[in-house]
Amino acid sequence: xxQKKITVHYVDNKKFYDEILKYxxxxxxAKIQGKEEPRLPEYIGECIWKIANxxxxxxxxxxxxxxxxxxxxxxxxxxxxxxxxxPEIGQNPFAYxxxxxxxxxxxxxxxxxxxxxxxxKNYQESIVNQGNSGFLVDGxxxxxxxxxxYDNINEFMExxxxxxxxxxIKRKQTKEGLQKFYEEEDEQRSAISS
Numbered sequence: 001x002x003q004k005k006i007t008v009h010y011v012d013n014k015k016f017y018d019e020i021l022k023y024x025x026x027x028x029x030a031k032i033q034g035k036e037e038p039r040l041p042e043y044i045g046e047c048i049w050k051i052a053n054x055x056x057x058x059x060x061x062x063x064x065x066x067x068x069x070x071x072x073x074x075x076x077x078x079x080x081x082x083x084x085x086x087p088e089i090g091q092n093p094f095a096y097x098x099x100x101x102x103x104x105x106x107x108x109x110x111x112x113x114x115x116x117x118x119x120x121k122n123y124q125e126s127i128v129n130q131g132n133s134g135f136l137v138d139g140x141x142x143x144x145x146x147x148x149x150y151d152n153i154n155e156f157m158e159x160x161x162x163x164x165x166x167x168x169i170k171r172k173q174t175k176e177g178l179q180k181f182y183e184e185e186d187e188q189r190s191a192i193s194s
Contacts, residue, residue, distance in 0.1 A: 010054055011047045013094045019043050020085065020093055040082065048078045051094065052101045061105055070108045074101030117160045120153050 019041055026038050052074040056067050064070065078097050085096050 010050050011094055013092060016044070016047045016093050017087065017091055019047075021087055024087070040079065047094075048075055048097055048101075051098055052078075055098060055101050055105070064109065064112075066108065066112050069112075070105045073108045074104040077101065077104040113160060117157060120157055124153070124157070 023038070023041055023044060030037055049071075052071045055074070056062065056071050061067065061070065077100050081100055085093060087093075090096065
């Protein structure tokens with residue numbers, strides 16, 4: 001008979017959950033005694049760190065040069081929202097903290113793209129649009145930057161601006177939808193009160 005292979009995960013979800021319960025008990029005792037809230041145990045911190053590091057090696061995230069900042073943001077967000085984890089609702093802290101870290105990564109990528117857009121826009125306005133193209137060629141009229149780099153910069157800027165415009169339209173539609181909802185609710189209230 002073939003034996004079932006035992007898989008070992010990098011974070012033991014059951015132990016992680018048990019440690020969170022123990023820590024919550026210590027926090028409650030400290031509140032009752034009027035003491036300062038205790039630090040997160042090393043095991044919980046290690047689990048959060050492992051989750052963030054492992055998630056950062058996913059193909060979607062691995063090639064970013066600011067991966068360390070992504071990991072740091074994920075860990076920081078886990079600590080910030082640690083109190084929001086409710087063990088009574090779910091017994092899977094691994095999934096809860098993975099989700100927090102995942103969205104922290106996406107926010108960091110968005111911030112970095114915005115910074116890169118600002119740098120490119122500044123570059124474009126200071127050199128290309130003001131006619132100071134002398135910075136782009138050397139004394140022999142050889143281009144210092146290949147035209148493909150110009151194209152990549154422009155392509156990135158166009159994609160970023162398009163994405164920002166789509167976000168703006170979506171926010172406007174959401175705002176209009178909420179406004180319409182409130183207007184209908186006000187009409188219903190006035191009809192009831194009349």
